[in-house]
Amino acid sequence: TEEKSLNFLEEIIENDLKAGKYKSIITRFPPEPNGYLHMGHAKSICLNFGLALKYGGKTNLRFDDTNPVTEETEYVESIKNDIQWLGFQWAEELYASDYFEKLYAFAVMLIKKDLAYVDDSSSEEIAKQKGTPTQPGTNSPFRSRSVEENLTLFADMRAGKYKDGEKVLRAKVDMAHINMHMRDPLMYRIKHAHHHRTANNWCIYPMYDFAHGQSDSIETITHSICTLEFIPHRELYDWFIKNLEIYPSHQYEFARLNMTYTVMSKRKLLQLVNEKHVAGWDDPRMPTLSGVRRRGYTPKSIREFCEKIGVAKRENLIDVGLLEFCVREDLNKISQRRMVVFDPLKVVITNYPDGKSETLTSEDNTEDANAGHREVPFSKEIYIEQEDFMEVAPKKYFRLAPGQMVRLKSAYIIKCDEVIKDVSGKITELRCSYIPESKSGSDTSGINVKGTIHWVSIPHAVKIETRLYDRLFKVENLGEAEGDFKEYLNPDSLQVQVAYAEPAITSAKESERYQFLRKGYFALDPDSSKDKFIFNRTVTLRDMWAK
Numbered sequence: 001t002e003e004k005s006l007n008f009l010e011e012i013i014e015n016d017l018k019a020g021k022y023k024s025i026i027t028r029f030p031p032e033p034n035g036y037l038h039m040g041h042a043k044s045i046c047l048n049f050g051l052a053l054k055y056g057g058k059t060n061l062r063f064d065d066t067n068p069v070t071e072e073t074e075y076v077e078s079i080k081n082d083i084q085w086l087g088f089q090w091a092e093e094l095y096a097s098d099y100f101e102k103l104y105a106f107a108v109m110l111i112k113k114d115l116a117y118v119d120d121s122s123s124e125e126i127a128k129q130k131g132t133p134t135q136p137g138t139n140s141p142f143r144s145r146s147v148e149e150n151l152t153l154f155a156d157m158r159a160g161k162y163k164d165g166e167k168v169l170r171a172k173v174d175m176a177h178i179n180m181h182m183r184d185p186l187m188y189r190i191k192h193a194h195h196h197r198t199a200n201n202w203c204i205y206p207m208y209d210f211a212h213g214q215s216d217s218i219e220t221i222t223h224s225i226c227t228l229e230f231i232p233h234r235e236l237y238d239w240f241i242k243n244l245e246i247y248p249s250h251q252y253e254f255a256r257l258n259m260t261y262t263v264m265s266k267r268k269l270l271q272l273v274n275e276k277h278v279a280g281w282d283d284p285r286m287p288t289l290s291g292v293r294r295r296g297y298t299p300k301s302i303r304e305f306c307e308k309i310g311v312a313k314r315e316n317l318i319d320v321g322l323l324e325f326c327v328r329e330d331l332n333k334i335s336q337r338r339m340v341v342f343d344p345l346k347v348v349i350t351n352y353p354d355g356k357s358e359t360l361t362s363e364d365n366t367e368d369a370n371a372g373h374r375e376v377p378f379s380k381e382i383y384i385e386q387e388d389f390m391e392v393a394p395k396k397y398f399r400l401a402p403g404q405m406v407r408l409k410s411a412y413i414i415k416c417d418e419v420i421k422d423v424s425g426k427i428t429e430l431r432c433s434y435i436p437e438s439k440s441g442s443d444t445s446g447i448n449v450k451g452t453i454h455w456v457s458i459p460h461a462v463k464i465e466t467r468l469y470d471r472l473f474k475v476e477n478l479g480e481a482e483g484d485f486k487e488y489l490n491p492d493s494l495q496v497q498v499a500y501a502e503p504a505i506t507s508a509k510e511s512e513r514y515q516f517l518r519k520g521y522f523a524l525d526p527d528s529s530k531d532k533f534i535f536n537r538t539v540t541l542r543d544m545w546a547k
């Protein structure tokens with residue numbers, strides 16, 4: 001087998017293990033429970049869990065739930081479900097909020113070392129004190145408070161003596177530091193808000209920078225992997241760990257996943273949901289894991305995609321066509337084949353006995369030797385696709401045309417004898433004859449036809465609803481699009497169409513995947529009932545966008 005070269009994180013880990021720095025590695029996936037997971041999170045999950053699996057370590061699931069206002073239990077449940085669906089299992093389920101007491105003690109420790117102080121400045125004043133990247137900041141007038149005073153004030157903040165915004169706790173680093181994040185960053189803010197886990201126990205909440213690294217350290221995370229925008233935070237991450245003298249976790253950064261024709265931010269996806277541009281977080285057009293699952297994408301194809309795109313150190317934009325390629329590859333192997341006619345044209349087989357029908361068999365999956373066969377009823381009246389007939393056909397048209405023959409998939413060869421039109425000249429029906437000796441599997445007719453088309457028996461046909469999806473946005477790179485991203489929504493991203501399916505469709509299951517012959521890959525939608533079958537088109541058979 002071909003040896004794949006290591007990505008930069010694998011190189012770091014292999015060197016660390018070789019040097020004996022760690023006996024085994026611990027990674028974590030740290031979602032904030034403020035929305036549903038998207039494909040970007042899938043990349044992070046595959047990376048964190050994948051590294052631990054590869055090197056025999058473990059991965060914690062840690063909810064980064066330090067902001068009580070935006071977080072909800074509904075999101076926690078969906079995140080757990082999505083990770084397991086992707087095929088990963090965490091070692092421990094943890095919550096940053098479980099560390100609130102420890103984090104508070106860490107803050108007290110820094111106050112005692114005179115490395116943190118309570119500041120009464122307003123957020124505007126603090127912003128002004130920060131200075132600019134080219135100019136040093138200025139010290140807060142509260143920076144020189146005594147350790148005793150700070151301890152008392154911080155305890156009072158916790159006790160609820162102050163209103164939101166009246167005071168903050170800041171790290172005492174350096175207001176002239178070249179890295180703006182090091183200019184006395186906030187550690188705690190006052191927020192009288194109900195938290196989804198700690199209820200009203202707290203009215204002060206740690207900032208990301210004072211929660212994340214400390215949580216990593218508490219869990220002895222060896223490799224804390226995050227996205228590039230956290231590079232400037234790394235210095236502060238290390239500063240807190242050094243001054244608290246706690247387990248030295250290390251932060252590493254990689255480029256976030258961006259994909260063409262979509263947005264990858266919970267905040268924006270939430271807007272699409274709230275403003276009803278889509279039916280919900282699991283709308284099959286959404287790049288959320290619940291959306292792509294409902295659309296019919298398989299976990300395997302998503303893992304394969306994440307593997308293929310690799311781990312980049314620079315921002316980039318991945319073609320959604322690559323994801324669709326991975327989906328097709330997997331679906332081709334596992335899909336049950338079914339015949340479904342979308343734009344029906346009635347065909348009457350004049351030499352087939354009236355009222356007769358027979359049961360033919362067809363392979364469930366030509367790509368899978370273990371897949372079985374299904375029964376397909378055949379009768380005198382069938383539907384074919386309108387596009388499989390041409391009254392005036394060009395030379396190399398191998399489908400049906402007046403006087404021309406075609407094979408009906410898993411059935412017989414038919415010949416078009418007559419075209420029936422209504423008064424307006426529209427074709428309403430074809431009259432054909434079949435060759436009785438040409439039955440698939442036992443064809444003794446000796447007739448060679450080039451084209452094979454799909455069909456359904458009209459008396460046995462099941463009417464289904466199909467939902468055909470196109471790209472959610474009209475532009476390739478939304479990161480570069482100006483103005484409100486919602487102006488670029490594709491108004492034709494959903495098309496609902498009735499279609500006629502062979503009766504085997506009635507045993508469809510949500511867990512199965514289907515290829516509607518010559519039409520695309522489809523998955524049963526959970527909105528279906530036993531009287532109404534709804535199918536989502538997962539992806540077309542070929543890339544319709546390729547030039």
Ligand code: ATP
Binds near residue numbers: 043225255
């Ligand atoms: P969003 O902006 O969509 O809210 P986030 O980074 O704020 O994303 P978190 O819940 O904090 O969302 O993310 C959990 C983990 O997933 C983090 O480690 C984060 O870096 C990673 N992650 C989020 N988006 C992407 C992405 N597009 N590509 C790769 N990793 C991502």
Ligand code: MG
Binds near residue numbers: 032
């Ligand atoms: Mg985040």
Ligand code: MG
Binds near residue numbers: 266267
């Ligand atoms: Mg976010």
